[in-house]
Amino acid sequence: MNQPTTQPLKVGIIGGGFMARTHTRAARAAGAQVVSVLSSRPERSVAAAAALGIDHAAATLDELLERVDVVHVCSPNATHAGHARAVLEAGKHVVCEKPLAIAPEEAAELVDLASRAGVTAAVPFIYRFHPMARQARHEAAGGGIGRLLTVRGDYLQDWMLLERDSDWRVDPTVGGPSRAFADVGSHLVDLLEFVAGERIMKVNARLGIAHPTRGGRPVQTEDAAVCIVEMEGGAIGSLMVSQVNAGRKNALTLELGGTNGSVVFDQEHPDELWLGGRNGSTTLSRDAPSNVEDAVRLSVVPAGHPMGYLDAFNAFVLDTYAAIAGGAPAGLPTFADGLRAAILTSAVLESSRSNSWVDVSTVSDRADVQHIL
Structure with a gap:
């Protein structure tokens, strides 16, 4: 060691x-x-x-x-x-x-x-390392939205919209059997489970291919995926992943709806959260006096100075190196989280192939991976 x-x-x-x-x-x-x-x-x-x-x-x-x-x-x-x-x-x-x-x-x-x-x-x-993603986690885990009822997530891009658009990821021998979901859907399900504090238990998915060929090569991997999910607490929801939605560059949005309220995180507007309530809704900004400690820790510039993708990436690497030095930073995604994303990606592919629900409720550790293959 x-x-x-x-x-x-x-x-x-x-x-x-x-x-x-x-x-x-x-x-x-x-x-x-x-x-x-x-x-x-x-x-x-x-x-x-x-x-x-x-x-x-x-x-x-x-x-x-x-x-x-x-x-x-x-x-x-x-x-x-x-x-x-x-x-x-x-x-x-x-x-x-x-x-x-x-x-x-x-x-x-x-x-x-x-x-x-x-x-x-x-x-x-x-995306876990946006301060307001940590604030959203606090709103969900701290009981602010109540018992989770519904979830909604989208990760939409357009860089593969046209038939002439191609990339090494199109080749499954290089990119793997999943393209859009493995590439950006993995971020979406990780953020969902991290913010909600609950795991996805069941998945029912369909995949879409926009063009039969790209760059003269047959396309075998998905451009888009849509999933219905059931969470461990009984909440239901939908997830949409696409790399062919015109005009969408990196539109990662997550909404959690509970018995007391809702919270929405939008990665393209990462310095704020939308908090929904029956009697009125508000926007909560990244501002130290109103933010939870874990969000404040990741806020490296004062409120009003925009933070974004590179700030989140830098925070991830800084926390990784802190762990190497013997620390225990909160929320560091480890290889166990990478395995979790691989399990859910495999479940999405299997659901689309079998046209059925895939139960991942028992897939909780390394020994259980074989159950969904």
Whole structure:
């Protein structure tokens, strides 16, 4: 087990795309030293090092592992499990992009391996780190909205709207068997369960494909998914995920309705919550005097100064590094949360295939993954 250190963490990055840039910035903002990067080929590692301002371009994963304390895995989906496994077997801390793995069995293996290694292993479900998402959690858990009755969630984008729009994620051998749901639906279900403080028990889902081909390749993975869900306390609700909704760029919205009131978090307007009541509704702003302690902790600038995606990402990485140093920051998403998202993604796919409800009420730990496969 790695021991806490007062020296700056030495970070390695696997990957060279958008998420690698985001992780690199967040690691530096947290005071770490990003010392090496590995991409798919040596020449691409060199190009990534130049683009990210990293001194060392690794030719192999072993070469990167020799130099670092923690590795951020930002490679294509199908390689996540293999990269994370190698990092854990080397006894290093790891941050792995979602999906943690493209199958629940692989994700479960990684949870067990991380536990045995005694290291910090985190998944960037970063929307938890908006201060007002923590405030929404408080409103739900603190009894402010009462007993949960209904849930509604949407995560809508349009970057795959046109037939000519394509990406490596379209290829299931690289992106995995789910595209839209694994990519952004995983964020939605994680945020729902985190804010509600309840798990999804049953799922009934349908998938949609907008275009039969993209870039000359047949499309086998979904552009959109709609789910009916039942929560453990009996609440019912609907979830919509789409990457083909024209004009929607990153519209993540979550509404929880209870016996006393409702709360709505909108990621595109992250500095406020809508609080609904029978006798009137209000908007609660990110402002220290009116916010719960966990929201105040994540508010790094005064009210009136907008906070957004990069602030949330930086907060996630800062909390991950705090955990590596021996702390226990509230709400850190671990590999167990990555497994949970993999289980729910698998349930969505199975429900669509079988045209039936899928019960995940007994899928609560690693040993239970086999029940939904």
